[in-house]
Amino acid sequence: MIDKVYCADVTPEMEGKRVKLAGWVYRKREVGKKVFIVLRDSSGIIQTIFKKELSEEAYAEAKKVGIESSVIIEGTVKADPRAPTGVEVQADKIQILQNVDFFPITKDASEEFLLDVRHLHLHSPKVAAVMKVKATMMQAAREWLLQDGWYEVFPPILVTGAVEGGATLFKLKYFDKTAYLSQSAQLYLEAAIFGLEKVWSLTPSFRAEKSRTRRHLTEFWHLELEAAWMDLWDIMKVEEELVSYMVQRTLELRKKEIEQYRKDDLKTLKNTVPPFPRVSYDEAIDILQSKGVEIEWGEDMGADEERILTQEFEAPFFVYGYPKGIKAFYMKEDPEDPRKVLAADMLAPEGYGEVIGGSQREDNYDKLVERIIEEEMDPKNYEWYLDLRKYGSVPHSGFGLGLERLVAWVLKLDHVRWATLFPRTPSRLYP
Numbered sequence: 001m002i003d004k005v006y007c008a009d010v011t012p013e014m015e016g017k018r019v020k021l022a023g024w025v026y027r028k029r030e031v032g033k034k035v036f037i038v039l040r041d042s043s044g045i046i047q048t049i050f051k052k053e054l055s056e057e058a059y060a061e062a063k064k065v066g067i068e069s070s071v072i073i074e075g076t077v078k079a080d081p082r083a084p085t086g087v088e089v090q091a092d093k094i095q096i097l098q099n100v101d102f103f104p105i106t107k108d109a110s111e112e113f114l115l116d117v118r119h120l121h122l123h124s125p126k127v128a129a130v131m132k133v134k135a136t137m138m139q140a141a142r143e144w145l146l147q148d149g150w151y152e153v154f155p156p157i158l159v160t161g162a163v164e165g166g167a168t169l170f171k172l173k174y175f176d177k178t179a180y181l182s183q184s185a186q187l188y189l190e191a192a193i194f195g196l197e198k199v200w201s202l203t204p205s206f207r208a209e210k211s212r213t214r215r216h217l218t219e220f221w222h223l224e225l226e227a228a229w230m231d232l233w234d235i236m237k238v239e240e241e242l243v244s245y246m247v248q249r250t251l252e253l254r255k256k257e258i259e260q261y262r263k264d265d266l267k268t269l270k271n272t273v274p275p276f277p278r279v280s281y282d283e284a285i286d287i288l289q290s291k292g293v294e295i296e297w298g299e300d301m302g303a304d305e306e307r308i309l310t311q312e313f314e315a316p317f318f319v320y321g322y323p324k325g326i327k328a329f330y331m332k333e334d335p336e337d338p339r340k341v342l343a344a345d346m347l348a349p350e351g352y353g354e355v356i357g358g359s360q361r362e363d364n365y366d367k368l369v370e371r372i373i374e375e376e377m378d379p380k381n382y383e384w385y386l387d388l389r390k391y392g393s394v395p396h397s398g399f400g401l402g403l404e405r406l407v408a409w410v411l412k413l414d415h416v417r418w419a420t421l422f423p424r425t426p427s428r429l430y431p
């Protein structure tokens with residue numbers, strides 16, 4: 001590891017100090033007998049200036065170097081209000097590790113092209129800002145989970161059955177058997193609560209969704225929590241506390257990066273504090289119908305309906321009490337209204353919609369078997385899962401949060417794919 005100073009750590013107060021910088025050429029311009037190179041690294045940028053009179057050799061090298069070349073630059077710090085960060089480095093040494101004559105990404109590149117060369121697009125500080133926000137959101141989640149007493153567990157990805165419906169399973173050959181890629185760790189987390197009570201995991205989840213929407217990926221990062229002894233209302237409290245902590249902490253640590261995308265439009269993020277509004281499915285249908293949307297009780301809300309509903313709110317909110325027919329087999333029937341299940345989704349405002357799906361789980365053996373058969377699934381495939389209702393069953397609840405969806409809302413991205421390092425969609429498996 002070279003002993004370098006990060007670009008963003010060079011401050012006007014360091015005037016006169018000698019520094020060694022290492023990074024990539026971000027911008028370059030020549031004025032008379034001077035070459036200005038704005039250098040970039042993971043921390044930010046710093047302007048360096050090469051004057052012929054200071055070092056003829058360094059000046060000649062700097063003249064040659066192209067955008068995105070990797071370089072090590074040495075020089076002396078000088079405060080200068082005209083420089084982008086109010087300070088520059090008067091350079092007398094440059095080592096070109098690799099000179100780049102032509103970088104394939106130019107200003108007018110199309111979105112499709114940027115995805116084709118995603119491996120090079122990751123040079124961009126604006127893309128790096130998204131990844132920093134995503135990392136900080138998970139750092140915040142870990143902080144919250146640790147102080148609230150949740151155990152991290154590591155469930156399998158190769159599985160034998162569906163959690164969220166057979167239609168979106170990715171199938172693969174597993175020696176002489178068939179296996180699937182996990183859609184959700186939920187069933188395994190449910191098994192883990194019998195020893196650990198409050199558990200969470202972060203895993204890739206896979207959905208063979210053909211739907212090309214701005215909120216669907218075929219591979220996404222799924223943050224899931226499951227807890228014994230909690231009912232739906234308890235788990236909703238966990239959800240709002242976790243999400244508000246993730247958002248507030250990221251605002252605190254990554255304001256600069258968030259502002260790169262949102263400018264000063266931070267109202268909904270600042271509003272993300274508990275309690276979040278709670279709207280029943282019945283009320284949601286009334287709101288939609290009053291706005292002229294053609295939707296009947298019992299129908300699922302798609303992205304369009306959710307977008308319209310989010311116009312009523314300036315922070316994340318819950319929709320709870322969904323009809324049984326549109327929700328998964330494992331959700332507990334509402335004892336007060338058997339047409340419904342004890343389920344709640346969390347929706348993000350500003351048109352984004354669902355970021356979390358959660359529910360209380362059916363803990364009664366006979367009821368669960370009945371639901372599995374109703375859904376035309378084979379109880380034989382769920383024997384181990386049904387065992388959990390035979391040996392010390394307890395009330396329990398949990399939820400799954402799509403990390404890319406949350407990041408997409410926090411940064412107001414127009415598609416979840418921009419919240420991933422290398423997006424996977426029906427038409428994209430490379431790079």
Ligand code: 4AD
Pocket residue numbers: 163164183184185186207209215216217218219220222224225354355356357358359398399400401402403404405416
């Ligand atoms: O609502 P979903 O399907 O719920 C489950 O998978 C539960 N088994 C989770 C649980 O209770 N442990 O998915 C949960 C969340 C969604 O709210 C969404 O944020 C995200 O996962 N998600 C996707 N994100 C990107 N692309 C997709 N194709 C997604 N499908 C779900």
